[in-house]
Amino acid sequence: MLSVSAVCGALYVRSKAQEASASVQKIVAPSGIDEARYVTVGGVRQWITVRGQDRSQPVLLFLHGGPGDTVSDMAYAFKRPWEDYFTVVQWDQRGFGRSAIDQRKLAGSVTRDQITSDGIELSEYLRNRFGQRKIFIMGHSWGSLVGLEIAHRRPDLLHALVTTGQVVAWEDGWAERRKLLMEEARQMGDIDTFAQMERLGPPPRSGEFDELRDWILQIPVRETGHSWHSDDGSSLAFPMMALFSPTAEISDMAALLLPDATYETNMRDVFRSARGWTAQGSVGSELKVPWIVMQGSHDWQTPTHMARNYFDRVCAPWKKWIEFRNSAHQVPLEEPGRTMAALVGDVLPAKDGRRAAESETCPVKP
Numbered sequence: 001m002l003s004v005s006a007v008c009g010a011l012y013v014r015s016k017a018q019e020a021s022a023s024v025q026k027i028v029a030p031s032g033i034d035e036a037r038y039v040t041v042g043g044v045r046q047w048i049t050v051r052g053q054d055r056s057q058p059v060l061l062f063l064h065g066g067p068g069d070t071v072s073d074m075a076y077a078f079k080r081p082w083e084d085y086f087t088v089v090q091w092d093q094r095g096f097g098r099s100a101i102d103q104r105k106l107a108g109s110v111t112r113d114q115i116t117s118d119g120i121e122l123s124e125y126l127r128n129r130f131g132q133r134k135i136f137i138m139g140h141s142w143g144s145l146v147g148l149e150i151a152h153r154r155p156d157l158l159h160a161l162v163t164t165g166q167v168v169a170w171e172d173g174w175a176e177r178r179k180l181l182m183e184e185a186r187q188m189g190d191i192d193t194f195a196q197m198e199r200l201g202p203p204p205r206s207g208e209f210d211e212l213r214d215w216i217l218q219i220p221v222r223e224t225g226h227s228w229h230s231d232d233g234s235s236l237a238f239p240m241m242a243l244f245s246p247t248a249e250i251s252d253m254a255a256l257l258l259p260d261a262t263y264e265t266n267m268r269d270v271f272r273s274a275r276g277w278t279a280q281g282s283v284g285s286e287l288k289v290p291w292i293v294m295q296g297s298h299d300w301q302t303p304t305h306m307a308r309n310y311f312d313r314v315c316a317p318w319k320k321w322i323e324f325r326n327s328a329h330q331v332p333l334e335e336p337g338r339t340m341a342a343l344v345g346d347v348l349p350a351k352d353g354r355r356a357a358e359s360e361t362c363p364v365k366p
Contacts, residue, residue, distance in 0.1 A: 031054045050089050058132065063119065064092075069142070070092040078332040160289055170275065171207065292347055295323055
């Protein structure tokens with residue numbers, strides 16, 4: 001009886017917290033928009049949310065990371081101020097989150113190339129829906145890979161590309177995590193971590209999701225402050241964001257904590273499709289759209305020095321590197337004020353063809 005009462009009490013507290021969160025997130029402007037629905041993209045239903053204080057504002061399509069780490073239920077934690085300047089679109093990519101609904105149709109199609117094609121089709125839909133010639137795309141982590149591919153294939157769709165937690169090489173990025181941790185452990189005299197990394201060895205050559213996941217889970221990037229810089233691995237920030245989300249149901253929480261066979265299948269497919277990917281090999285060293293990178297100094301999940309090396313080689317109409325000194329891989333959550341300032345001060349002017357201050361174009365040849 002006590003346990004039933006405790007569960008009921010916990011659910012009541014959660015519902016009230018959700019109500020409070022929904023209240024402060026509410027779009028109240030007469031010209032505003034607040035939608036959550038399915039659209040057909042690539043022949044299957046895919047989930048999007050669309051929010052902004054003025055539907056005439058430029059569209060910003062956010063590409064989540066992972067692969068598979070949908071944020072449509074958790075983005076409330078960082079995106080509300082963005083909605084005063086942009087019409088912000090969150091998208092559960094093919095096969096994940098609410099976009100896993102058409103699994104029979106999805107079989108074998110959850111791949112890097114298809115997700116990129118979906119992103120292009122969705123961008124065209126948003127452009128037409130809101131009567132805008134171009135939109136903005138912001139990609140985080142895996143989403144930065146997809147964003148680069150979209151910008152490379154269809155630069156005509158974009159005012160600018162914004163990326164954070166920039167992926168530049170699939171396998172090499174995993175290997176670099178281990179190398180950085182070993183070097184840090186050596187410098188700090190952390191014999192245990194050094195020995196652990198030495199025993200672990202390099203990433204599995206197969207690139208298969210199951211083997212790579214087991215390997216990744218043994219890399220203490222989060223515990224050392226290189227995923228979320230202030231987190232030593234004990235934080236429950238992400239589960240709590242999901243738990244108290246104004247839009248997440250209990251079933252969504254269950255899917256997050258206990259992924260099913262559908263999720264596993266889709267992850268295997270998308271990991272195989274990313275095997276061997278590099279930004280240099282797939283996209284090259286020229287972009288035809290402005291490119292703004294917001295990168296955390298302490299990010300070893302997508303190592304910052306690798307992202308910077310690629311950025312420095314790229315030519316673009318203009319590009320800007322913005323480094324967040326107190327962040328790792330979760331820049332919009334770790335430094336939300338500076339993120340907002342960059343979006344308004346550096347990104348938004350691209351809508352009118354203006355360059356960000358202190359931007360550059362091509363590498364300076366010696």
